Amino acid sequence: MKNRLNLLRIDKYIIGKFLGTYIFMITLIISISVVFDINEKIDKFMSNSAPLKEIIFDYYLNFIPYYANLFSPLFIFLAVIFFTSKMASNSEIIALLSNGVSFKRLLKPYMISAAVIAIFSFVMGSYIIPPANETRISFEQKYVDPRKKKTGDRDIQFKVAEGTIVYFGNFDMESKKGYNFSIDRFDSLKLVSRLTAQSIQYDSLYHWTINNYQIRDFEGMEEKITRGTSLDTIIQIVPNDFIVAKTDQQMMTTPQLLRHVRSQKERGLGNIQAFQIEYHSRYASIFSAFILTIIGASLSARKVKGGMGLNIGIGLALSMAYILFMTISSSFAVKGNMSPFVAAWIPNVVFIGIAFYLYKKAPN
Incomplete structure (x- = not known):
């Protein structure tokens, strides 16, 4: 050398x-x-x-x-x-x-x-x-x-898939539980389904339990309503996707930072x-x-x-x-x-x- x-x-x-x-x-x-x-x-x-x-x-x-x-x-x-x-x-x-x-x-x-x-x-x-x-x-x-630990957030809205928008009125990171939850599904900018729920509980990787929910499916001029007390579902998100602390970027390697930024942009998330x-x-x-x-x-x-x-x-x-x-x-x-x-x-x-x-x- x-x-x-x-x-x-x-x-x-x-x-x-x-x-x-x-x-x-x-x-x-x-x-x-x-x-x-x-x-x-x-x-x-x-x-x-x-x-x-x-x-x-x-x-x-x-x-x-x-x-x-x-x-x-x-x-x-x-x-x-x-x-x-x-x-x-x-x-x-x-x-x-x-x-x-x-x-x-x-x-x-x-x-x-x-x-x-x-x-x-x-x-x-x-x-x-x-x-x-x-x-x-x-x-x-x-x-x-x-106090440096991020414990929750309010009014969270972003895209989880093409034509699918989720919303949390608020989310508590300690209990992994969200409130005033909704999922809107669109087809070519037309609303085809809307789920609203009193609360939603995160379990494990992408697995969520929706509580006290109502689903409204729209077919032309007709509307079908389904209600229930509990629904297990898979949603391609985890709490860390939308609950961001000021120090989170310091804990990511450079490839992880790049993947995170691209993922959040695709989902329409800010911050x-x-x-x-x-x-x-x-x-x-x-x-x-x-x-x-x-x-x-x-x-x-x-x-x-x-x-x-x-x-x-x-x-x-x-x-x-x-x-x-x-x-x-x-x-x-x-x-x-x-x-x-x-x-x-x-x-x-x-x-x-x-x-x-x-x-x-x-x-x-």
Whole structure:
């Protein structure tokens, strides 16, 4: 691999600096975050009698990789600024440029390092962390904040099959029971059958029991009415299809997210913006790693008076701006005012312009 990439000693040196600083920063910042999180939640742990084993293995063992991976592009950014500023301060960058190494060539080990981290983070975030999030979120709902658990919803309507629309007046997730239930069946936009029921109980996969029901079948000008107290039936839905919590998207792998979004669109269900944002953000984070690396290297390669303090300050300001862009665009997308694809990618688009400007201003 080294021969194929044609890595020089300086490339290996920069890659080692990059990855070493990145790991150091993740370890330092996440360790501080864990300390603050313990301080914030210890009262809830104690009041809810959370077992120490579950706190360590179910919560914090899954807390650390989730937040480390979530902010990985920003850790990359800060790591690049930190070690590149130090190299510039030690005149290492000047020595390389004065010996005929162009800034473009200097970026090669930076891009290799960013690619290694980005691919690793994508695999972690797409396939490994989501199952771990299920354990972490379950712990939070049990011992930290039970209100995070979605217990029901009202006025639910969507398509379960071609020409078949179901409606729940309200649904209780704890009892798996819905009230004021109806099924409308259409043939070429013409209503041919309508079932109404006082309640409906979910049993197992796609199996439901309808209670105190009435079925009206329409044939031309005639109407046939059937009533009953209980009816077992198969409906191609489960409660998790329409009862969605704010954290559900975090517990899905990337293929599961894609299948869920497509399924909900086919059924005419709303409230899928958070799932779409999560899906697109996982791919956007790959490119953000490269964009932020270029910005960090371009910003820090020049030796400045006063050391690396100014570069780190500018880097922190840009980090806050990046987080602000992500937060604002995601909020607009959730409210339906912006496409989830645009919301996930707009921070990268804005920062591409910043990266291009700083790259042109970088020393050569």
